[in-house]
Amino acid sequence: MCTRYISPEDLEIENFWKIDRKTNDRKDWENLLKVFPLSLASFIRRVDEVDFARELVVGQWGMIPPWSASHIPETKPKKGEEKGKRLSTVNARTEGMEKSPTYKDAWARGKRCIIPAASYDEPNWETGKNVWWRFKRADGAPWGLAGLWNTWTDLQTGEVWDSYTMLTMNADGHPLMGRMHKPEVDKVTKLPLPLEQQDKRSVIPLEAHDFDRWLTCTVEEARTMLKVPPFELFDAGPVAG
Structure with a gap:
């Protein structure tokens, strides 16, 4: 799962995604660069159900469930409790999101978005400790990551x-993404699980020719667009310093 990324400069987002600031309804135009869970950052969505135009808005990274008592995502309170427990919603697993109380409404209603990212970071534990790796596109363009909003x-x-939340999917066996994240271990033996049982995760980059399709297509079509990115798409390595 991804828990930190860098948003491109506003002008780069406007130019790359062809969004006109003068006609856009974004509330503020500050440079929102380093993004962490619960940060406010930019994402792109369809203007409305009729207009195919794109708009850039600022929202919280971390989907807020409808039952939350505050903007901090939380589980549903149990009987006798005023609040639930803190919930991490910066990433949504594509497997089962149709039934997730947090994500199913956004997915069913086609509330899909694109998350601009100059780069994003993932942890690598091959040395026995966490070494952050940074992921950029090999072609130098910004990432357009698949997400949901509400x-x-x-x-x-x-x-x-x-x-909003980033969508993720299983990347077991991927030559690059399969190397990220701390290995899961057997609860009894405490030994690492086999590679095919690790459930390594990957975000889902969209290609430029699919941006409008992702924002406007049916739920059934959107499902076919959920793919682990090819190795050749990446320029990745340990974060300097």
């Missing part, structure tokens, strides 16, 4: 929040 209303203040 809105949440604060019942106390009436404030409406946009939030």
Whole structure:
């Protein structure tokens, strides 16, 4: 799963995705560069169900479930509890998202988005400790990562929040993504599980010719676009310093 990335400069997003600042409804145009869970950052979505135009908006990285009492994602409170436990929603597993209480509404309603990223980081544990690797596109273009978005209303203040999540899928056996993340171990033997049982994860980059299709196509078509990226797409290596 991805828990940190760098957003491109605003002008680069505007130019690459052909978004006109003058007609866009984004609330602020600050440079939102280093992005971590619960940060506010830029994502691209379809303007509405009729208009195919793209708009750039700022939302929270970490989908806010509809039952949350605050913008901090949480599980559903148990009987007798006022609040649930902190929930990580920066990444959504594509396997089972149709049934997920947090993601199923956004997926079913086609609330798909594109997350611009100059690069993103993943942990590599091959040395026995975490070494962060940085992932850029080999062609120098920014990433357009597949995501979902939704809105949440604060019942106390009436404030409406946009939030989003990155989609991930299994990457076991991938020559690059299969090397990332801390190996899972058997709960009894404490030994690493076989590679085919590791459930290594990958974000899902979209190619430029698929941007509009991802934002506008049917749910069935969108499912066919969920693919692990080919090795040749990457320029990746340990983060300097």
